[in-house]
Amino acid sequence: MKLRFLPIIALLLFSCEQNSVTIPKPRMYPKVTYPERNIIDFKEAYCPLNFKYPDYFEIEKDNYFFEDKPKHPCWFDLTSEEINSQLHFSYIEIKDREHLDELIIDAFKMAGKHNDKASYRREQIIENPEAELYGLMFEMDGPVAAPVQFFMTDSTQHFFRGSLYFNSEVNPDSIAPVLNFVKKDVTDMIESFNWK
Secondary structure, three states, X not given: OHHHHHHHHHHHHHHHOOOOOOOOOOOOOOOOOOOOOOEEEEOOXXXXXXXXXXXXXXXXXXXXXXXXXXXXXXXXXXXXXXXXXXXXEEEEEOOOHHHHHHHHHHHHHHHHOOOOXXXXXXXXXXXXXXXXXXXXXXXXXXXXXXXEEEEEEXXXXXXXXXXXXEOOOOOHHHHHHHHHHHHHHHHHHHHOXXXX
């Protein structure tokens, strides 16, 4: 009878004797090879604005907007295959104060469309009185399609809007390092921005 319980007792003693503690593996990100940042000037004749941007982006002029022509020739994308992303830009000439208000409300609506999936939204004021540059940058955390958006205006003639998209399913954990890399370039673009 005593021998029958011996394997159970041995198993209990053996399982109690292990000293190793299982810990979760650290969070990992996929390896990303970041492109070099060679800064060049954006000075296209079809746009009444200038800024600096890294040359790992290529300019693609928009020719269509929902089967129509864009509202202004200064609608373009900066695309990067290396980091699988696009910056969409659109420029609109302001008609009057009411039109400016509509454009600003529209920019807030575009950012607001991501509120359902965003876990947090930061708004950062863009202000450079010397360059007649005023606006707002929206940064969204969470699985949103456009984690960085912004608009800039001189309040009288020019309105410029930008948004960052990744060409893959947005997983905040996996795109976080690339997002931080591109966010610095977007901030640098804004800081170097001026109207013609």
